[in-house]
Amino acid sequence: MGRPLAHDAARDLDRVVLDAEVLAAQNDGRPVPCRSVPLALTSAWVDADDDPRSDALAALACAGCAVLDACRTFGDRHPEVRGVYGGRSDAQRRPRRGRPRKTA
Numbered sequence: 538m539g540r541p542l543a544h545d546a547a548r549d550l551d552r553v554v555l556d557a558e559v560l561a562a563q564n565d566g567r568p569v570p571c572r573s574v575p576l577a578l579t580s581a582w583v584d585a586d587d588d589p590r591s592d593a594l595a596a597l598a599c600a601g602c603a604v605l606d607a608c609r610t611f612g613d614r615h616p617e618v619r620g621v622y623g624g625r626s627d628a629q630r631r632p633r634r635g636r637p638r639k640t641a
């Protein structure tokens with residue numbers, strides 16, 4: 538059993554909006570590091586193996602991105618997508634399991 542279609546549609550729409558922001562930034566000459574490095578280096582963003590060195594490299598590059606906030610919002614809203622979004626790895630964006638934190 539998969540995710541509800543409405544969730545998939547919302548993710549697709551959010552992706553289109555993020556891609557539009559990325560394109561606008563690139564057209565204005567603002568930096569979007571993951572879209573401007575050589576193809577061989579993009580694995581730092583898309584590797585699904587939670588390699589901490591790779592994730593740290595991508596997060597460092599993300600820090601200078603023109604769409605950092607929008608990308609982070611997308612990644613946080615859709616933790617099922619793999620890779621680094623807005624400087625955060627999928628492990629960091631994945632909801633924590635287990636008992637809720639003690640609050641008092």
Ligand code: SF4
Nearest residue numbers: 571599602605608623
């Ligand atoms: S914040 Fe990072 S992953 Fe998101 S568009 Fe910018 S460089 Fe790419």
